[in-house]
Structure formats: C-alpha cells, structure tokens
Amino acid sequence: MTGGHTGYFRDVRIGVIGGTGLYSLDGLDVVETLAVETPWGAPSGPITIAESGRGFRIAFLARHGPAHHVLPSEVNYRANIAALKAVGVQAILAFSAVGSLREEIRPGDFVLVDQIIDRTKGVRADSFFTGTGVTAHASFGEPVSAALRALVARHAAAVPALRAGGTSVCMEGPAFSTRAESNLYRSWGADVINMTNIPEAKLAREAEITYAVVCMATDYDAWRESAEPVTVAEVMKTMKVNAGNAKALLLAALPDLERAVYCDETAALVQPEAGSMQYAFQQPPEHHAAAAGRDKLRFIFPAYFGA
Numbered sequence: 001m002t003g004g005h006t007g008y009f010r011d012v013r014i015g016v017i018g019g020t021g022l023y024s025l026d027g028l029d030v031v032e033t034l035a036v037e038t039p040w041g042a043p044s045g046p047i048t049i050a051e052s053g054r055g056f057r058i059a060f061l062a063r064h065g066p067a068h069h070v071l072p073s074e075v076n077y078r079a080n081i082a083a084l085k086a087v088g089v090q091a092i093l094a095f096s097a098v099g100s101l102r103e104e105i106r107p108g109d110f111v112l113v114d115q116i117i118d119r120t121k122g123v124r125a126d127s128f129f130t131g132t133g134v135t136a137h138a139s140f141g142e143p144v145s146a147a148l149r150a151l152v153a154r155h156a157a158a159v160p161a162l163r164a165g166g167t168s169v170c171m172e173g174p175a176f177s178t179r180a181e182s183n184l185y186r187s188w189g190a191d192v193i194n195m196t197n198i199p200e201a202k203l204a205r206e207a208e209i210t211y212a213v214v215c216m217a218t219d220y221d222a223w224r225e226s227a228e229p230v231t232v233a234e235v236m237k238t239m240k241v242n243a244g245n246a247k248a249l250l251l252a253a254l255p256d257l258e259r260a261v262y263c264d265e266t267a268a269l270v271q272p273e274a275g276s277m278q279y280a281f282q283q284p285p286e287h288h289a290a291a292a293g294r295d296k297l298r299f300i301f302p303a304y305f306g307a
C-alpha cells in the first residue's frame with residue numbers, strides 16, 4: 001500500500017482501453033497480468049501491464065473482455081476505470097469502433113472526437129458517487145482532453161486518415177440504429193456513432209484521469225439510402241485493418257505520451273484533470289469523513305477520502 005492507495009498500486013501511469021477488434025497490445029513486452037477487484041466489482045478482464053522499449057509501463061484493458069463477452073450496456077465501466085486508477089493510471093487512450101454519419105468519413109478513417117452526445121437510456125451506472133452520500137458534479141463541457149487529442153494528432157502520419165475533432169453519439173444498443181435515428185443524429189451535427197463513449201469518458205473525468213478516444217470508422221451506419229444498414233460482419237471486416245492501424249498509431253504516439261506523463265515535471269498533459277474534482281463537491285470536506293460511501297470512494301480518491 002502506498003499513501004493510503006489501494007493494494008494494487010503500481011504507478012503505471014498510461015492506460016489503453018481496447019474496444020471491438022482490439023483485444024491486446026502487440027509490440028510491447030507483457031510483464032504482469034493483474035486480476036483487479038474494485039468496490040464496484042471486477043473489470044471486464046485482466047489488466048495487462050506491458051513495458052515499452054524505453055522502460056515505461058502501460059496498462060491495457062479490453063473493454064468487452066478478452067473474448068468480447070460483455071455487451072456495451074453491460075460493461076462495468078466503473079470497475080474498468082477504477083481498476084485502471086488503482087494501478088496508477090493518469091492518462092487513458094481509448095479505442096472505439098464507430099459508424100460514420102458523414103460521407104467524407106470513410107470506413108478505415110480515424111476520428112479524435114472532441115464532443116459526445118449521450119443517447120444511452122439510463123441503464124448504465126455512470127457515477128462513482130451513486131449511493132455514497134456524497135454529492136459531486138464533474139465538469140464535462142469538454143468531455144475529452146484537448147492536450148491528449150493534440151498529442152495523438154501529431155502522429156497522424158502513422159495511419160491512412162486521422163481527423164482531429166468531431167462529435168460522437170453514444171447510443172444504447174445492442175441493436176444498431178434505425179435509418180430515421182441515423183438521420184436524426186446527422187441532423188444534430190454528429191459525425192460518428194458508437195455504444196461505449198458514455199459513461200466511460202464521464203467516469204474517467206470523475207476519476208480525474210485524462211482521457212481521449214480514437215474513434216475508428218468501420219461502416220456507414222444506417223443513413224445511406226443506397227446501401228444496406230450496418231452489420232457486425234461489416235464492422236469486423238473493417239476492424240481487421242483498423243486494428244493494425246490502431247496499434248501503429250499507439251506505438252507512434254507512445255514515446256511522446258511517455259515523456260508527457262513520466263518525465264514532464266509540469267505535468268501539463270494531465271494537469272487539467274488531476275485534482276479537478278476538488279471543485280465538484282457540493283458539501284464541505286468535513287461531510288466526507290462521515291459519508292456512508294467514504295471507504296468506497298477512497299479507492300478512487302485517496303486525497304479526498306483518506307484515512
């Protein structure tokens with residue numbers, strides 16, 4: 001145990017969440033595999049700790065489990081984020097397979113979204129504070145880290161097409177959208193659609209973890225009159241190529257990311273999120289000591305709910 005932190009503490013500051021078609025990290029040496037338990041239950045699978053050639057460590061988690069056995073609505077997002085936090089993660093680069101809502105975003109293109117529209121249906125646990133007796137409201141107007149997006153965008157040359165900016169719609173699923181819904185999201189100005197950005201991005205923000213998601217277009221969803229609506233077969237066919245490009249992008253960006261989280265004394269990359277929840281609490285700190293969920297919250301926030 002370190003500084004009131006969890007027994008899993010490892011100081012692995014970089015986390016990667018792989019989505020559909022991205023179930024492992026290649027090109028890095030795996031040094032440890034952790035079965036982490038959190039106060040919110042178990043994450044989707046083991047956390048793999050890998051080491052880069054430069055001696056820095058990266059934690060990897062497959063969002064739907066290593067065999068993709070967890071539906072998007074049934075992912076334990078709280079456990080996933082809490083588990084990454086427990087091993088020391090300060091910045092998460094997530095990957096997500098998405099449908100394109102724009103002709104110009106072709107299957108195979110990557111988009112670093114900067115906005116998210118929540119179309120989930122309230123069935124997902126989306127806050128660490130639920131049931132704890134502590135009221136907190138994270139700032140979420142900018143749901144994705146601008147600094148992490150900019151860092152990744154500098155490595156656009158590693159993939160065929162990478163757009164810096166765009167809006168994703170996170171739908172509930174598991175069935176894909178109707179044509180009318182797909183057109184509705186287009187009329188709202190959305191660029192891509194998936195089923196996992198929310199609550200993942202929200203929980204990362206609550207956990208004070210810097211978060212960005214690389215959205216990898218696999219299909220044109222259901223809006224195009226001239227084409228058949230999306231199927232899983234179509235998604236997985238495109239993901240075969242996308243997965244290779246995702247790994248290339250990660251390996252290209254990793255040296256910069258390592259410098260930013262392990263070597264920069266100003267901590268400029270993670271600084272906007274680190275400590276951000278101190279402004280989110282409704283009640284004064286004295287209240288936290290008596291809160292029913294204090295022990296649970298200490299797992300994520302040793303600084304606010306310490307012994």
Ligand SMILES: CSC[C@H]1O[C@H](OP(=O)(O)O)[C@H](O)[C@@H]1O
Nearest residue numbers: 019020072096097194195196235
């Ligand atoms: C298999 S298509 C629908 C599935 O793909 C995306 O997964 P992820 O975001 O984890 O890459 C989408 O969000 C759905 O969960």
Ligand SMILES: Nc1ncnc2[nH]cnc12
Nearest residue numbers: 097098099193194195221
């Ligand atoms: N069209 C689509 N809708 C929702 N999630 C997706 N993931 C990949 N393609 C998708």
